[in-house]
Amino acid sequence: MKRANIDASQMELTDKVVNIKRVSKTTKGGKTIRFTALVVVGDSNGHVGAGLGKASEVPEAIRKGREDAVKNIVSVALDENGSISHDYVGEYGSAQVLLKKSPEGTGIIAGGPARTVCELAGVRNIRTKSLGSNNKQNVVLATLEGLSQLRSPEEVAARRGKDVADLKG
Secondary structure, eight states, rough: OOOOOOOGSSSOOEEEEEEEEEEEEEEEEEEEEEEEEEEEESSSSSSEEEEEEESSHHHHHHHHHHHHHHHHHEEOOBBBBBBBBOOEEEEEETEEEEEEOTTTTEEEOOHHHHHHHHHTTTTSSEEEEEEEOOOHHHHHHHHHHHHOOOOOOOHHHHHHHOHHHHHOO
């Protein structure tokens, strides 16, 4: 994933809790219960991040997850329709998420974890399909990986030393 060189303190970030897991560990002194929170943050303008927080209380786990997500913000290349510039398959672990470019008016067609990432990234028109694992954490990270790997036509043209018109022709 390419991390964005962005100062997160200058952005209006909103966060959503995707998943809270209750984890118990058995020791000789009894059971200890902890919580794990998966949090996604974004500015709805092409920047999104995900983080994991672990603590003995839920609010503390959410706070830690938000802090981790802010550290892992990536930038997303969006086109003029609020969609992605090309189709891509994001992979993380055994989870794969197919991201498909969509025309204006399609909306966000995605399952729960992928939908949250797309909404907070500012994507308005996209179709996604979760392939492989349906583990929420892996689906979020696969979606994030896919969105961060996208390149705008301008980036591709500059990299190849061509005009944008030559690429589309």
